[in-house]
Amino acid sequence: ETGVTQSPTHLIKTRGQQVTLRCSSQSGHNTVSWYQQALGQGPQFIFQYYREEENGRGNFPPRFSGLQFPNYSSELNVNALELDDSALYLCASSSGTGGRETQYFGPGTRLLVL
């Protein structure tokens, strides 16, 4: 167990809807990174938050957005859901300066878009 928690565990949405996924980081960690893992693929980096500011972003459109709160927990929001957004969404937390330290993953949220 890493101490990183995510909610919900599973979610079903329809195309065009919006979704919010949540992550609580491990105690003492100030950086949260989000990844999307499509079936049969490796995780792809979405973005990273360090001390409430976006610290890096992968090749995802602006409809993927996020927040980090003062307690370092984080949200991932996806607007205008598409079928291809169906995936396992993984959150990872780390300490130190903006994710340079080892990232520890939560169990993920499995999103199905119909």
Next chain:
Amino acid sequence: GEDVEQSLFLSVREGDSSVINCTYTDSSSTYLYWYKQEPGAGLQLLTYIFSNMDMKQDQRLTVLLNKKDKHLSLRIADTQTGDSAIYFCAESGFNSNSGYALNFGKGTSLLVTP
């Protein structure tokens, strides 16, 4: 982004050693990681190696790094049926867009047979 390549499948007999290989292209990688993913679960950190090292041993796990060839391997000694899972190689180095994001391979599915 830069590529991380892994063979997709490996089958070994219980008690044998497993060797999972990975190649990467980013010469600025500072850390290289091995994560394990069991069905329906998140990623479990197994071990990591800093780029100025060439070997790291941790109980049954041995990581070898050939920085010149950009080749990383994970050896699991005395492989058990509980080791059956998908193993991901990941590299991390600073990128001006993505910060210290992890860049993953597609994973190697390890099957351990009795």
